[in-house]
Amino acid sequence: xxxxxxxxxxxxxxxxxxxxxxxxIARQLRPGDLxxxxxxxxxxxxCLVQGIARGLQVKDYxxxxxxxxxxxxxxxxxxxxxxxxxxxxxxxxxxxxxxxxFYGQGVSLVEWAEKIIPYLPKQYLQVELRRVNEQTRxxxxxxxxxxx
Numbered sequence: 001x002x003x004x005x006x007x008x009x010x011x012x013x014x015x016x017x018x019x020x021x022x023x024x025i026a027r028q029l030r031p032g033d034l035x036x037x038x039x040x041x042x043x044x045x046x047c048l049v050q051g052i053a054r055g056l057q058v059k060d061y062x063x064x065x066x067x068x069x070x071x072x073x074x075x076x077x078x079x080x081x082x083x084x085x086x087x088x089x090x091x092x093x094x095x096x097x098x099x100x101x102f103y104g105q106g107v108s109l110v111e112w113a114e115k116i117i118p119y120l121p122k123q124y125l126q127v128e129l130r131r132v133n134e135q136t137r138x139x140x141x142x143x144x145x146x147x148x
Contacts, residue, residue: 008141011132018044018137022051025125025141029056031077031105034121036113039129044137045111046083048129052109053079064111070096078106084115093119 012018025035025048035052037045046064053062058075065071065083069092073079080101087093093116101108102121113120126142 006143008143010139010141012044012137012139014135015044015047018047018139019051019054021139022048022053023055025127026052026055029107031107032103034102034108034110034124035127036120036124037109037111037127037129038114040131043129043131044139045127045129048127048139049081049109049111052107053081056107070101078104080104080106080108082108082110082113084110084112087112087115090116090119 010021012021029035029052037048039045046062049064050062053073053075056075056077056079058073058079060073062071062073062081065081066085069082069084069087071081073081082101084093098116098119102119110116113126126140128140128142130138130140132138
């Protein structure tokens with residue numbers, strides 16, 4: 001099966017702008033979707049996740065699960081926020097039961113997803129965040145969708 005790849009580049013000039021983009025992304029998400037976020041420390045991955053969570057009607061404060069690896073939130077649908085920065089190895093991911101999250105009825109938001117490329121499904125939204133300066137971010141959305 002071949003895939004189509006669509007790419008979009010967006011510049012945000014503030015934390016509020018990055019969160020607003022997250023809310024826009026949330027409008028397109030459906031149960032079982034996976035969003036893979038990459039970028040240096042401080043690039044705005046968690047900020048974007050906060051916007052996505054708000055867009056999915058999560059009422060709780062959303063923070064990075066750096067030491068827990070995953071936070072679960074209730075919203076319009078379940079939201080699973082992974083932070084794989086401290087992931088020791090791929091076996092750690094297997095022990096979390098990642099399949100239940102990635103292929104379940106919620107949305108999975110995965111920071112540092114490049115660490116688990118062999119485990120990613122064939123269909124996901126790749127979001128790369130680049131820090132331009134203190135406030136400005138260049139955000140590259142690349143959407144892989146299976147062709148029928």
